[in-house]
Amino acid sequence: MTTAPVPALRRRPILADNPSVLWALLVLAIVTLGVTVLAEGAGAGVISTSFVKTLGKTLCLCLAAVAMDVVWGYCGILSLGHMAFFGIGGYAVGQWLMTARTYDIVAQSLAGQPLPPTPRELDQAVATQIFGVVGSDHFPWIWAFSHSLPLQLLMVVLVPGLLAGVFGWLAFRSRVTGVYLSILTQGMTLALSLWLFQNDSGLRGNNGLSGLQNIPGLEGWGQDRISIAFFWASALALGLGYLLFAWLTSGRRGSVIRAIRDDEARVRFLGYGVEGTKLLVFTLTAVVAAIAGALYYPQAGIINPGEVAPLASIYLAVWVAIGGRGRLYGAALGAALVSLMSSWFTGGGVPDIPLGIYTVQWTDWWTVLLGLAFVAVTLLAPKGLGGLFDLMPRAPSRRQGDWGPDDGAWRNEEGEP
Amino acid sequence: MRIVLALIAALWASMASAQTLQDLLQADPEAISDPSRRTVGEVLDRLVASGLPEVPTFLERWQAKEVVQRQSDGLFFYGTKEGGGHVLFDVSSGEEVGHSGPREVDELRPNAGVRGVIGSALIQFQLSDPDIARRQAALDAIAKDPAPEQLEPLRASLEGEDDPGVLARKERLENLLAARFEADPEARIAAIEALGSDITVEARAVLNQILSSEPRAADAIPAEANVAWKLTPGSDELPREAAYVMLVEAGLAPPRVTENAIRDALVAALAGGKVGDAPVATLGSDEARHAAYDAIAPARGLPPRISEEEVDAALGSHAFWQDYAEKDAAITGAAERALASAVTRVSLYQAADIALDAISLASIYFLAAIGLAITFGVMGVINMAHGEFIMMGAYTGYVVQTLVPDYTLSLILALPLAFAVTFAAGVAMERLVIRHLAHRPLETLLATFGISIALQQIAKNIFGTQARPLTSPSWLDGAWIVNDVLGIAYIRIAIFVLALLFLGLLLFILNRTRLGLEVRAVTQNPGMAASMGIDPDRIAMLTFGLGSGIAGIAGVAIGLYAKVTSEMGSDYIVQSFMTVVVGGVGNVWGTLAGASLIGILQKGIEWFNPSNTLAAQTYMILFIIAFIQFRPRGIVAMKGRAAGA
Amino acid sequence: MTTLLEVDSISVSFDGFKAINNLSLTIPETGLRAIIGPNGAGKTTFMDIVTGKTRPDSGRVLWGQGGMDLVGMSESRIARLGLGRKFQRPTVFEAQTVAENLDMALRNARNPLAVLLARRTDGDRARIAALAEEIGLLHHLGRRAGELSHGQKQWLEIGMLLAQDPRLMLVDEPAAGMTVAEREHTTDLLRRAARTRAVVVVEHDMEFVRRLECRVTVLHEGRVLAEGSLDHVTGNQDVIDVYLGR
Numbered sequence A: 001m002t003t004a005p006v007p008a009l010r011r012r013p014i015l016a017d018n019p020s021v022l023w024a025l026l027v028l029a030i031v032t033l034g035v036t037v038l039a040e041g042a043g044a045g046v047i048s049t050s051f052v053k054t055l056g057k058t059l060c061l062c063l064a065a066v067a068m069d070v071v072w073g074y075c076g077i078l079s080l081g082h083m084a085f086f087g088i089g090g091y092a093v094g095q096w097l098m099t100a101r102t103y104d105i106v107a108q109s110l111a112g113q114p115l116p117p118t119p120r121e122l123d124q125a126v127a128t129q130i131f132g133v134v135g136s137d138h139f140p141w142i143w144a145f146s147h148s149l150p151l152q153l154l155m156v157v158l159v160p161g162l163l164a165g166v167f168g169w170l171a172f173r174s175r176v177t178g179v180y181l182s183i184l185t186q187g188m189t190l191a192l193s194l195w196l197f198q199n200d201s202g203l204r205g206n207n208g209l210s211g212l213q214n215i216p217g218l219e220g221w222g223q224d225r226i227s228i229a230f231f232w233a234s235a236l237a238l239g240l241g242y243l244l245f246a247w248l249t250s251g252r253r254g255s256v257i258r259a260i261r262d263d264e265a266r267v268r269f270l271g272y273g274v275e276g277t278k279l280l281v282f283t284l285t286a287v288v289a290a291i292a293g294a295l296y297y298p299q300a301g302i303i304n305p306g307e308v309a310p311l312a313s314i315y316l317a318v319w320v321a322i323g324g325r326g327r328l329y330g331a332a333l334g335a336a337l338v339s340l341m342s343s344w345f346t347g348g349g350v351p352d353i354p355l356g357i358y359t360v361q362w363t364d365w366w367t368v369l370l371g372l373a374f375v376a377v378t379l380l381a382p383k384g385l386g387g388l389f390d391l392m393p394r395a396p397s398r399r400q401g402d403w404g405p406d407d408g409a410w411r412n413e414e415g416e417p
Numbered sequence B: 001m002r003i004v005l006a007l008i009a010a011l012w013a014s015m016a017s018a019q020t021l022q023d024l025l026q027a028d029p030e031a032i033s034d035p036s037r038r039t040v041g042e043v044l045d046r047l048v049a050s051g052l053p054e055v056p057t058f059l060e061r062w063q064a065k066e067v068v069q070r071q072s073d074g075l076f077f078y079g080t081k082e083g084g085g086h087v088l089f090d091v092s093s094g095e096e097v098g099h100s101g102p103r104e105v106d107e108l109r110p111n112a113g114v115r116g117v118i119g120s121a122l123i124q125f126q127l128s129d130p131d132i133a134r135r136q137a138a139l140d141a142i143a144k145d146p147a148p149e150q151l152e153p154l155r156a157s158l159e160g161e162d163d164p165g166v167l168a169r170k171e172r173l174e175n176l177l178a179a180r181f182e183a184d185p186e187a188r189i190a191a192i193e194a195l196g197s198d199i200t201v202e203a204r205a206v207l208n209q210i211l212s213s214e215p216r217a218a219d220a221i222p223a224e225a226n227v228a229w230k231l232t233p234g235s236d237e238l239p240r241e242a243a244y245v246m247l248v249e250a251g252l253a254p255p256r257v258t259e260n261a262i263r264d265a266l267v268a269a270l271a272g273g274k275v276g277d278a279p280v281a282t283l284g285s286d287e288a289r290h291a292a293y294d295a296i297a298p299a300r301g302l303p304p305r306i307s308e309e310e311v312d313a314a315l316g317s318h319a320f321w322q323d324y325a326e327k328d329a330a331i332t333g334a335a336e337r338a339l340a341s342a343v344t345r346v347s348l349y350q351a352a353d354i355a356l357d358a359i360s361l362a363s364i365y366f367l368a369a370i371g372l373a374i375t376f377g378v379m380g381v382i383n384m385a386h387g388e389f390i391m392m393g394a395y396t397g398y399v400v401q402t403l404v405p406d407y408t409l410s411l412i413l414a415l416p417l418a419f420a421v422t423f424a425a426g427v428a429m430e431r432l433v434i435r436h437l438a439h440r441p442l443e444t445l446l447a448t449f450g451i452s453i454a455l456q457q458i459a460k461n462i463f464g465t466q467a468r469p470l471t472s473p474s475w476l477d478g479a480w481i482v483n484d485v486l487g488i489a490y491i492r493i494a495i496f497v498l499a500l501l502f503l504g505l506l507l508f509i510l511n512r513t514r515l516g517l518e519v520r521a522v523t524q525n526p527g528m529a530a531s532m533g534i535d536p537d538r539i540a541m542l543t544f545g546l547g548s549g550i551a552g553i554a555g556v557a558i559g560l561y562a563k564v565t566s567e568m569g570s571d572y573i574v575q576s577f578m579t580v581v582v583g584g585v586g587n588v589w590g591t592l593a594g595a596s597l598i599g600i601l602q603k604g605i606e607w608f609n610p611s612n613t614l615a616a617q618t619y620m621i622l623f624i625i626a627f628i629q630f631r632p633r634g635i636v637a638m639k640g641r642a643a644g645a
Numbered sequence C: 001m002t003t004l005l006e007v008d009s010i011s012v013s014f015d016g017f018k019a020i021n022n023l024s025l026t027i028p029e030t031g032l033r034a035i036i037g038p039n040g041a042g043k044t045t046f047m048d049i050v051t052g053k054t055r056p057d058s059g060r061v062l063w064g065q066g067g068m069d070l071v072g073m074s075e076s077r078i079a080r081l082g083l084g085r086k087f088q089r090p091t092v093f094e095a096q097t098v099a100e101n102l103d104m105a106l107r108n109a110r111n112p113l114a115v116l117l118a119r120r121t122d123g124d125r126a127r128i129a130a131l132a133e134e135i136g137l138l139h140h141l142g143r144r145a146g147e148l149s150h151g152q153k154q155w156l157e158i159g160m161l162l163a164q165d166p167r168l169m170l171v172d173e174p175a176a177g178m179t180v181a182e183r184e185h186t187t188d189l190l191r192r193a194a195r196t197r198a199v200v201v202v203e204h205d206m207e208f209v210r211r212l213e214c215r216v217t218v219l220h221e222g223r224v225l226a227e228g229s230l231d232h233v234t235g236n237q238d239v240i241d242v243y244l245g246r
């Protein structure tokens, strides 16, 4: 038995093992500070409030993408349902935002009456205001907690956690894997969005929730400052989420998670509970996606069932794939790049290309370009954009291979500079 | 029959020959020349009772405003305008009797109400009219607006009816009328009971009419009341508030003071920032408002509030029941039984109808999914662009239709063309993309998704967002209708036949041809197949082409019955996946089983919850997720080592 | 000596083909056992059944003193009870380093929470280093397992098996792809391991089996054909028939 220090076994802190985490957080911090300084809210006014919101939303999408990367790129579960969890988070927080704000409005409008309104009158007026569009005048049961911010924030975590937990438990227990699992998650997403589309689901059917950009209690702030606050919150959430997932995918737990991705049957023979681990990763990432959604929708201002549709979740997978699976910064990069490019192209930011008889209008052709770009990335660059970082010149790495045929000699160590 | 009729008419005529029609009319000329809706019945009765053969003709022409009255002598004629005056015809013989100058005759213009009454008097003649179309028209008129007095003429006309179809219709109508209007309770009950085997909407409408009832409240249920069922205040059927309102409306309890009334009263009593002794600011709760109201009510002469206890007491001391409009319990009882039996029969037919719907839906899912199943089974590839191949097929059909105006011909051209187009697209996709992603199923899934969104957008750019019609040839329009409940559109039958054809074709290709043998070899053991000289690449390409080609055909079929839009593929893709997953991969029978299950399930759920297709789909997906628990590999699971791969 | 594993008349068939036919076998607490048999005899299937990968159509697999029935238990539960397995085709996690492969296999708490919070201790490090030295991969610890040669992967899998420190080791064809020296090393290793635990080795190579110097079970068409010392079974007429072909 030897106790000679083996380089591959040297004890190192997690961050030293993953220098990319530090880089990613550094970039995030710089972006956050830069945007803050340049934003309207801080006086510089180089970046408009609506663009600050776009950037804040992008950060939330990055967080969802990082979560997606963990569940897919690390754990091998191609979930086509994480945007559904994202949406649930948005709905949960939206319920409070809408209720609280409508209360304020209704209270104001009732203030002019000779008698102060009773709680019952208030409730009814609020309910009519919110649910009038679906022909109802009382709060459905799913709005039971909508009066309380803490409870509703709890729902942001609890509802997706529970849904992912139950769904995951059923799916993993019956050992549905691979493409089957993807389709099943897609089915779950479809079921959820169809349910939301119904008027009697209690979430205002296809009207969705709106007016979410008005934060009750912060009326005095103005959208320019609120946008910065949410931008910061999103950046913080992304940073923390990134750290959480960097931790989760490191060490032995990370090994096990990746091992499940590569050969889950073999992991079972090592005695690890594959189902439990998958369930943990699935649920945890679902909850993080929901948190991202809870931060996203107050910046977007509106949420409707279309945002939960299966397509959204597939797009999330697309971002991760373009950015580079199996590396957290890749996922974030992909989400940021593709979603910003999308809004740039579809927002008319890119000049049309006249081809004589036909003019290529990017609002029409961007999706085509994206689809084809996506095929090209999967075909030609399976590592995604993140793979570009592998091409960067690095400090000469430790030689890890064998130096010669004679095992047991210490030439490996001797060979080290 | 006509001879019999003529004989009867002649007989009647000879018996009443003492009087001519003109005599009859002259008995009360006012009633003819200036009839009102109320009085005309009497004249009509008299005319009909006379049994003169020319009466029906007279009535018809009277109704058609073709009768004139000569001013000079008050005689009635049929008149046709000619020049400024009229040509006059005798009302009995119909022969021309002379001309009249301008303003010598008055045209009779009975108003619409009168014409209606004349019409219903006419019905009894029309019911025995030699012209079958008129008899049918008369029956339609009765069915549309049944009345008690039609019963007898209808019965009378049964005997002479020689057309079996019309006779059946008459008998049914007679039954319906008897059930509603028969005076003799026994006979009426018999008629009602006979309706128990009638599944038409009309029959059920009659029964429901007999069973019409309304909620009642009283101190106790009166002995003469025909109680449909008792009501319990506070139940879903009769909420507490509604029950109390009934008492109030029946004058059995004082009205409650509503919260709004309280508020208004308080506002009215508001003085100096106070209501009575209570400062306004404290009136922000129901309790405080109640207290303030109670305090001011006696002095201001306001009605006292009714407490919950008083409401309960009032509700408890009264009886509530649903009261039949028909007072004879024997009749309502018979109607209830008949309705129950009719409803049972209707449900059976409805079940059959749903089954037909389910089969046609299953055929569509089968067509949509089978291509997917083949590619998935043979290559382990999930083709997310499959839905877009369906769309391409549908648009191919649309383009063909714009070029070839004949719908039948264009359909015959479109089917192979759609197959060819999507076959080519499938082969291209396999060669360019899928081949390079071998053994990376998840990445294939995503790459094909990229193709899917690109194709969808391209279609949108070319064809626009609005739906394009794909019109089916006229021989596919319409439906095969068994009865009021059971029926199926021909187009659905055609799709079913198409699905059967493809089932047969695929079974033939897979089990009886060299290609099928090779495909099965590659499915079961690609390595071994390759070493035996089968080129897996070629097989993959052909299979993919075949699967995509069928999607194209499915597109034409679906386009005929739904709309052609750039998004139609995505409407079917998830269901197709589900079909494949539920059915089991790589097996035609599996897909058939999956499609049937999903089709039946979706229709079955819709049956229980008919108003809500969205909910049906939600439940269906939940069911599928649960189903996977028990059969993770689908209904028709592959066994052996291939399954473990 | 007490029994560790008792396989009690198990049968399994695939699409009507009986791969295991009423097979019974007992394995004592410690010591080596070799299982030989022609291709398709059902050796690997036997291991599949014991480790929970395949469910037998009938029969019981009893484990340990208490006689717990392993049939129907999940693979991971069985593994946690102390059954370790090396596959016929080396299966290691190719995307991960040798050190990570060994680290995962180390005998440690396996419940999800413990795994989540696990940190690699100095003890773990020492053990990985020792194992790596034993299997000759000390200088390859930082390499990805996918880069290893076939023989090295075999070694790595044996190392992972040792790292698990199971009570029963099921070793399917360990010697394939090894040099003569390595085979000797392997036999040494297995014999050493068998001092404190039960080791079942499946092997085609008779020389290898001979060097194990242990009881041999001959499997044929899913049944036990003969059992005893190698000399005894090779003298058995049935066995000779099976190997030479009738």
Ligand SMILES: Nc1ncnc2c1ncn2[C@@H]1O[C@H](COP(=O)(O)OP(=O)(O)OP(=O)(O)O)[C@@H](O)[C@H]1O
Pocket (backbone or CB within 6 Å): B639, B640, B641, B644, C014, C019, C037, C038, C039, C040, C041, C042, C043, C044, C045, C046, C088
């Ligand atoms: N999942 C399965 N499905 C179908 N047949 C199987 C399956 N597993 C094993 N078999 C069959 O069972 C028989 C026994 O296989 P097994 O792998 O146990 O043989 P073996 O003794 O290990 O042979 P070898 O020495 O070649 O490894 C073989 O004929 C094999 O084809």
Ligand SMILES: [Mg+2]
Pocket (backbone or CB within 6 Å): C043, C044, C045, C088, C172
């Ligand atoms: Mg074997």
